[in-house]
Amino acid sequence: MARRITFMQAINEALAQEMERDETVVVFGEDNAGGAGAPGEDDAWGGVMGVTKGLYGKYPGRVLDTPISESAFVGAAAGAAASGLRPVAELMFVDFFGVCMDQIYNQAAKFRYMFGGKAVTPMVIRTMFGAGIRAAAQHSQSLYPIFTHIPGLKVVVPSNPYDAKGLMIASIRDDDPVIFFENKVLYSVEGDVPEESYEIPLGEAEYVREGDDVTIVAIGRMVSMAEQAADALEDEGVECEIVDPRTTSPLDEEAIYESVENTGRLVVVDESNPRCSLASDIAALVAQNCFDHLKAAPRMVTAPHTPPPFSPALEDLYVPDPERVAAAVRETLGTSDRARA
Amino acid sequence: MARRITFMQAINEALAQEMERDETVVVFGEDNAGGAGAPGEDDAWGGVMGVTKGLYGKYPGRVLDTPISESAFVGAAAGAAASGLRPVAELMFVDFFGVCMDQIYNQAAKFRYMFGGKAVTPMVIRTMFGAGIRAAAQHSQSLYPIFTHIPGLKVVVPSNPYDAKGLMIASIRDDDPVIFFENKVLYSVEGDVPEESYEIPLGEAEYVREGDDVTIVAIGRMVSMAEQAADALEDEGVECEIVDPRTTSPLDEEAIYESVENTGRLVVVDESNPRCSLASDIAALVAQNCFDHLKAAPRMVTAPHTPPPFSPALEDLYVPDPERVAAAVRETLGTSDRARA
Amino acid sequence: MTEVASPQELSKEDLLDAYRTMRTIREFEERLHTEFATGEIPGFVHLYAGEEAIATGVISHLGADDYVASTHRGHGHAIAKGCDVKGMMKEIYGKAEGLCHGKGGSMHIADLDKGMLGANGIVGGGPPLVCGAGLSAKVRGTNQVAVSFTGDGGSNQGTTLESMNLASVWNLPVVFVIENNGYAEATSTNFSVKGIDIAKRADGFGIPGVTVDGHDFFAVHEAAGEAIRRAREGGGPSLIECKVNRYFGHFEGDAQTYRAENEVENLRCEKDCLDNFRRRVASAGLIDEGELDRIDEEVKQLINEAVEEAKAAPDPKADDLLTDVYVSY
Amino acid sequence: MTEVASPQELSKEDLLDAYRTMRTIREFEERLHTEFATGEIPGFVHLYAGEEAIATGVISHLGADDYVASTHRGHGHAIAKGCDVKGMMKEIYGKAEGLCHGKGGSMHIADLDKGMLGANGIVGGGPPLVCGAGLSAKVRGTNQVAVSFTGDGGSNQGTTLESMNLASVWNLPVVFVIENNGYAEATSTNFSVKGIDIAKRADGFGIPGVTVDGHDFFAVHEAAGEAIRRAREGGGPSLIECKVNRYFGHFEGDAQTYRAENEVENLRCEKDCLDNFRRRVASAGLIDEGELDRIDEEVKQLINEAVEEAKAAPDPKADDLLTDVYVSY
């Protein structure tokens, strides 16, 4: 039975249900219980934003606080996964990948290949990303392009509570290492989510909205930007199709190509920086594989090539917004003032 | 006066000339002298491949060995650059970025922006990349797309000894943090290199070869693959234009667009993995900005979405080769057997 | 803990300066706490109140051209290092005239002209940087010193541990100050460093390490004096662990249910560094309490102005979004 | 250094097994040294010769379901952990029937069925992994133990230092073995850890640390026995530093001009772990030297076959390039 719960609650519920179902699932990270060794409550925090709240009480030996040692505990997730557990480790902000990337990309992601197919490394790294809460340059990045680049990793970027739950359950059950990107601005967004457990397969895009004029591919929080743009464009008589890949690796290329083959136009909306981005990845794939169907240049809407700024006045300009998405759509339709970027 | 010297000697000479010219230039990294504390020669190694050989003898206080602590010494480069030196730190293999990325991308690359334009961080990170020496999954990656993604960094990928020297000198003199990618297979390649000091500006592509039929953008070692392909294609009457961006950030977009506007066809050759790659970056930019000039789908030639394999039999299939480049060119010309990938 | 040092060793002027610095930090932080509650301050704000004796005791030994690398809890270090308080406040409000033109905010306050290498949003981000500043001093042949501040939590970060070793190996003029305030976010030091003295870690890297009472300006001042002198004289790096407490939550908004009941109230009564300082200088007959009260008033006034001006200051302009990424590109 | 332990504490069978393991490693490495010179072996090869007593002394306490994480210099650990020697040789030659089907090579030899979590091309890559294996044992309630091997150079990597602390904090059944062979590539331990005992670092993380003679199988065996027993019984992690030497260059092809003249020759004469072992068991009257000679012969035969078979074995096929990246994709 579905109720309205938040994105955060959806993830929490997925974790709880998987911990209940499978006792090899363990959860750890900084303050994931949130009070280890302290005189007050042992589980005071349940994660810096409260995503793991309540799990410690239910599964005490399987929810662990860690020292601030991301290499050690992310690597511990890799080692645990290779030796019989299904760990869910939290890299609090993806911005911190720089202190522990080796264990993610050279160890976990490569075990299977390096070892000739003998390793199975079923681990999930949960991580927060995205701008919008005035957290400045080191706590607001998106960075999924970097992880998408890495063979051996799966990369999940849910856009709504329903998907968050189903994708988290699928990620935990998946036998490959998965990095699960949680947009911090989405945490408080509500949606209909079934109480029962369900999986959304990794690698299946969702058609969020159907339309014949232009395909908008958007990920994470950008889906709602695309939806707002589509609403505005509808008033101008433009029907947008919105495709949410949900996972960037594997990428459901076919779903994107199918849409573009129908619409002939592509806008990709990506919260990350522009160079070697997901936007460029998808635009290039479409250009290479759907060229004959394209009626106009594909357009990329991304953050600029700058770190995220602190000031609200600047940060609000940093993240792609519905206006920029709509403007890009109009450019593909030749209805914009500026013919070329 | 130009002589033939190797790519490695060209870099060594650039370092020596800059150390001579400017006493704030310091060089450090694991075994960069190569014998610290040991009973034999103090500068036994001069870097694991010998790139820094001889510098220690000439500039003893300014060539330092380090413990195996990449975060500490790469961060030290950032701190030194922000306080009056021009350090050249060596990250032996770029594959090791996972243990020290934070100091590169959250510190050095962001100082200037976070601090409101007040910081100047003139540092160079030299690093080896690329497959071809049977060094397997953790010593053969290319990874420049990851660095290209990061605002605040400049990314240099020379393809020949002449460029290597001029770009290294420009990188050392540059006031922004630069990561300098040295393809290990190129080290022994010889070319004409002037003895005197000279700079090649960062952000200026080179037209390696002119032609009207198709534009091949290639970087690093891939330039020679493109040249070999172009030689073969010439026999088929196909004239390839080869553009070597030389730096991926800044990227000389104009040089690429100009070529594509003339040829109408694009093949990008990139030694990295395909997703969110430099190939996708350039293909997408061209698709977005030169759409009306494109006569055919742009084609990307990259390594596959797998880690680098060890076995020579597999590694030789891993790296893009002239045959694959030529096949992609033929596809853009519609002269290939397979019409679509 | 080292022996308690005495106020008599400082000049009256130094004592007044130290008091003013500590009071400025305290007032700055207490006021931010109040203002944050109104919702007008954006982002994450980590307050230094309770720990003033550390920043002040250490940095009072440094000149303008010495270097400091700080943490996410950086206001105290910035104030002690001489950053403009009004510029800091504007920065925290995200304004164009802020110390970093609104691009950095609380977690990235920096002023390279003042030797302040920046607050840091990355735990363990600072120690490698001071190795670089120390190397720079060494290569350029100056006698500058570089000091990093790191929390108990940050002392578990590999970057911090590596840096102690690198500084030791390169024999750098660096001091690593560990601010052990008992918690890393909600996690106790008892858990994350097994309750042992963090100063012990110095032994493993061949550098001196001491533990001092971080509430006691004089104890910090003495230990820091020794370490900084050693560094300046070419004697290499050292580590100072300061045991201390923070008065507010990890960041503003933290309900702090991990703490003991009345933990902070008791600390404020028993361990306050400003009270302690007042008591010590008064009982030694060195300074009249009235003089200190006057400083309190002046500081209050300054912070008042800083907040008023910050609130009234203009936002950055749209064009500012794209500037300051590179020197040239 | 701990007191020299005695051979009498081991059964004859254990002694013969230990000797066979050490000899197999030695023969494997000496032969690789010769074969590498012919140019037929691809890539980087780091030889373990000289250090056999460590892998053997430690791993002889482990069962098949205990875990080991190794380094770039991993052949010895793999052999001691029971990896198939012929499969290893084929792997090093890059052949399809290699232990990792030719995809890993010398630096990535692994066999999860044998508890061998892999050699590792990243210095400091292994210690975090054993924290995970230790956690797994703890959560699943087994009494498995996980051991990482790390060099002196690797003891300066933040990942290694963090892992000691994490294992301490989580009280994991883990042993960190530091193989201090005096060099990290060309850089001396005197420089990179200031010549101090690496075992000292254990103190800073609240775990026991000892230094033993890594040429002495019995000393290693005793120290490892104690640490592994403690780990199995829930007593938490410990560190064992083994002082040792390597006989060959950092990797094959290294001219080793950083070493003293006759350094290796002298070591081979004075410190050889196999000679030492032979002398000890013979003088204690425990094993007849003839039995050991027979083992030498058998091992020589095995390695001969391994090399011949590896050379003759087929390469991977083109299709193999794209397999084994994911379980499903």
Ligand SMILES: Cc1ncc(C[n+]2csc(CCOP(=O)(O)OP(=O)(O)O)c2C)c(N)n1
């Ligand atoms: C690399 C990294 N990991 C985690 C965090 C999140 N974080 C910010 S502050 C903090 C606690 C720091 O504790 P401590 O070092 O003791 O400093 P304190 O806050 O007590 O001053 C954590 C975990 C971070 N900013 N960077």
Ligand SMILES: Cc1ncc(C[n+]2csc(CCOP(=O)(O)OP(=O)(O)O)c2C)c(N)n1
């Ligand atoms: C993170 C990382 N940095 C550097 C290297 C290059 N490297 C490989 S082995 C080695 C020396 C290792 O020394 P030590 O840990 O003492 O092991 P030993 O080779 O002596 O067995 C270095 C620097 C690496 N592989 N990984």
Ligand SMILES: [Mg+2]
């Ligand atoms: Mg703390």
Ligand SMILES: [Mg+2]
């Ligand atoms: Mg060594």
